Amino acid sequence: MKAYPFVLIGFLxxxxxxxxxxxxxxxxxxxxxxxxxxxxxxxxTKYIPIVRIDQSSPSTTVLYxxxxxxxxIKNSYLISIDQNPDAxxxxxxxxxxxxxxxxxxxxxxxxSTMITLDPFGRAPLTAxxxxxxxxxxxxxxxxxxxxxxxxxxxxxx
Numbered sequence: 001m002k003a004y005p006f007v008l009i010g011f012l013x014x015x016x017x018x019x020x021x022x023x024x025x026x027x028x029x030x031x032x033x034x035x036x037x038x039x040x041x042x043x044x045t046k047y048i049p050i051v052r053i054d055q056s057s058p059s060t061t062v063l064y065x066x067x068x069x070x071x072x073i074k075n076s077y078l079i080s081i082d083q084n085p086d087a088x089x090x091x092x093x094x095x096x097x098x099x100x101x102x103x104x105x106x107x108x109x110x111x112s113t114m115i116t117l118d119p120f121g122r123a124p125l126t127a128x129x130x131x132x133x134x135x136x137x138x139x140x141x142x143x144x145x146x147x148x149x150x151x152x153x154x155x156x157x
Contacts, residue, residue, distance in 0.1 A: 030060070030071075030072040030073075030074070031071050031072065031073055033077045033094065033095075033096065036071075036073050036077060036092075036094070037094065037098060037100055039063075039071055040092060040100045040102045041100060041102075043065055043102055043103070044100075044101070044102050044103060047103070047135070047136040048065050048066050048067050048103075049065070049066050049088070049102075049103040049104050049105050049135055050063055050064065050065055050066075050090055050102060050103070050104040050105070051064050051065065051066050051104070051105045052064040053081060053083065053090065053104070055075075055081070057075075058075070059074065059075055059076075060072045060073060060074055060075060061073045061075055061078065061081065066105070076095070077094055077095055078092060078093065078094060078095070079093040079094065079095055080093045081093070083104065084106070085104070085106035085107045086106060086107055087106065087134060088103060088104060088105065088106035088133065088134045088135045089101055089102070089103065089104060089106075090102050090103075090104040103135040106134070108131065108133065110129065110131060114129055114130050114131055115127055115128070115129050116128045116129075116130075
């Protein structure tokens with residue numbers, strides 16, 4: 001029982017040493033050069049695409065993945081990141097000459113020919129969407145209805 005206050009004080013002291021939440025995140029998730037490449041290669045083989053690349057910081061780039069993980073990469077490790085949202089790929093060019101290509105969520109154009117409303121003629125509030133993507137993954141369809149209209153149309157999809 002007596003050890004708990006000391007553990008709590010030690011934890012709070014370590015937490016207080018981090019001046020901000022961003023600094024705490026950097027301590028937990030910043031990767032070295034080889035770990036960056038491993039994370040990208042594993043994400044590629046496990047079909048976990050990048051959903052967002054945040055390059056707003058001058059010193060780090062943050063990668064957000066579909067499985068809700070995120071990693072900080074020092075910008076000094078990178079020469080460039082070439083994003084191609086039409087091909088759903090991001091290419092990372094590292095300072096040691098290694099190039100790693102990784103899947104990323106890109107542009108998805110859905111039109112009315114891909115959606116069938118009430119496909120079985122029994123449930124007017126159902127739909128089937130057939131979409132082909134260049135990477136393996138999952139997607140979520142959000143259908144917004146109209147409160148003033150009772151008929152189904154593709155403008156509300």
